[in-house]
Amino acid sequence: MSSLPEIFSPDGPLAQAIGGYRVREQQVEMAERIAAAINSQSVFIAEAGTGTGKTFAYLVPALKSGGKVIVSTGTKTLQDQLFNKDLPMVRDALKAPVKIALLKGRANYVCPYHLQNALAEGRFLTREDAADARRISTFAKVTQSGDKAECIEVSETSPVWNHATSTRENCLGQDCPNYKECFVMLARREAMAADLVVVNHHLFFADVMLRDEGMAELLPACNTVIFDEAHQLPEVATLFFGDSISTAQVLDLARDARTEGMTNARDCLDLPVASKQLEKIAKDLRLAVGLDAGRFSYGQLLEKPEFLPALKLLADEITSFAALLETQAERAEGLEKCWQRALELVQCLAAWQKTGADGYVRWAEAFTHSLQLNSTPLDVAEIFKKQMGGHPRAWIFTSATLAVQGKFHHYCSELGLGEPDSACWESPFDYGTQAMLYAPLGMPEPNSYGYTDAVVEAAFPAVIAAGGGTFFLCTSLRAMRRTHELIKARLEDEGHDLPLLMQGEGSKNELLERFRHLGNAVLVGSQSFWEGVDVRGEALSLVVIDKIPFAPPDDPVLSARIEQMKQQGRNAFMEYQLPRAVINVKQGAGRLIRDETDRGVLMICDPRLLSKPYGRRVWQSLPPMKRTKELSDVINFFASR
Secondary structure, three states: OOOHHHHOOOOOHHHHHOOOOOOOHHHHHHHHHHHHHHHHOOEEEEEEOOOOOHHHHHHHHHHHOOOOEEEEEOOHHHHHHHHHHHHHHHHHHHOOOOOEEEOOOHHHEOOHHHHHHHHHHOOOOOHHHHHHHHHHHHHHHHOOOOEHHHOOOOOOOOOOHHHHOOOOOOOOHHHOOOHHHOHHHHHHHHHHHOOEEEEEHHHHHHHHHHOOOOHHHHHHHOOEEEEEOHHHHHHHHHHHOOEEEEHHHHHHHHHHHHHHHHHHOOOOOHHHHHHHHHHHHHHHHHHHOOOOOEEEEHHHHHOOOOHHHHHHHHHHHHHHHHHHHHOOHHHOHHHHHHHHHHHHHHHHHHHHHOOOOOOEEEEEEEOOOOEEEEEEEOOOHHHHHHHHOOOOOEEEEEEOOOOEOOEOHHHHHHHOOOOOEEEEEOOOOOHHHHEEEEOOOOOOOOOOOOHHHHHHHHHHHHHHHHOOOEEEEOOOHHHHHHHHHHHHHHHHHHOOOOOEEEOOOOOHHHHHHHHHHHOOOEEEEOHHHOOOOOOOHHHOOEEEEOOOOOOOOOOHHHHHHHHHHHHOOOOHHHHHHHHHHHHHHHHHHOOOOOOOOOOEEEEEOOOHHHHOHHHHHHHHOOOOOEEEOOHHHHHHHHHOO
16 A cells, blocks of 8 residues: 555656646645544644645545544535545545545435425415426436535525425424435435545534434544634534524424424314414514614613513413414324424523523524524533543644644634644745735724725725736625725726626625636625635735724624633733634635735735734734735736736
């Protein structure tokens, strides 16, 4: 069997099988360290700069390990890319006899039972929704996997998917009449039989907590867990280690109970009436916090006079609804399941209303049509550490952005990892030649009136010098919309023929394809475009960041966490807020140089980069780009391409 240096060598199997493959010293070193961690069943943290080839660096030792491996990615998009492209490519090159599988949460698979019910009931508001339902029905008859990502005729955001998939609450399990053709169970069986399974962070943690998504069976047999895009883990873990209840769950229950009643309890005339009443009261709770979407602390909720009465009314109504369902539960499995769901919701609401336990914060998030009540742990370290205990296995954490000034203290502290083996590898790209960091002088304070206008005024000459090919990354949706408005006006006034795109005008993938195809576009985006975006060549040669992306201090979880750290005598800004902001800046900056031939400018408009002592920590964490405060240097840089 070939050694790792041989596999990665110029004459090795990777070079022979993969076009454009080149040897990277950092990649070989990283692969050897990961292999050692797998063999010793230890914890290893690896930051690998853009271009290192970290995916191959962990896939090769994983495929050679001989044990069962779980690879978890940051998003479903990356999950699909890994499973459909990178993993088969490396496996084929190594001629490794390894069985692979893809596993997602149940909401990603068509549920024949719920799809049939939805079609029979005709519960679609528009012609387009009805057409989508028919397309999904056709897809369900021909697909092997049932994965909705393969149903390209229907958008992943179509509301019809809510009727064509199952949830933990409404799945009938083995009692389902369509159990034999269940795509979720098929995916789980394939995952159990595979040597390497690709999951995503949300699925991993949902299952760790709920023991429902198939991972509970996978983990005991697993020898190695690899987290790619591991910088996302603290936030995802915080989300799943807490508890939540949403008015959307209540609406789903009311709808499903009504459907089951029409089929199995037509003589129970109270059921459709009660379900309609439950829907109304759930919607009233959403309206009780106001029309605007956003996050609210528990204290802010109490200040809204309609909130507590609406919450009590909903709790009482669900309790009554559960009692009604109990009288019908024996008539069908679906009705019994609805009864159990109602009891769970009663318990969840009661738990949320109790005085918040130490170490948890209660808050709510209002969306356009729903309200989610959350109870979130302020510290996930102990919980995550506990999950890592038990069966000995290797835990690998890798990303391009984990360290702050080359150190992992912040990350290890957040996840309770102690002081494990770790390493940083710089990008192989020549940033000194390929890239420039531009911090303009004379910018106003970021919280001042008209700051966004000043950002556009400062950045517009750079956009023109670059000939478009610009990502404008904003730290808020309001700033994004204002930036788009101002750039549009400037382009029109000055007669520049540059296409202008904005986040929200289509799906992220659609916008990126348009951006790449146009070659000279300006794309204004917010959080979605700060990471997981790969645009190579001159289509992207300028990245503008409006502010250092500190999390908003009025966020209920953040403000509670800051207060807790203050009480512990700790510096919340230096220990928590700043490291997170640095990692986010590194993510945004990582969009710029994606290849050895890329050239470009990173412009950070925030004056705190130059004026505040902590600004040094920010730019010292960035790749070693040429630095300037002068617009003329930027113009000359682009003129010399």
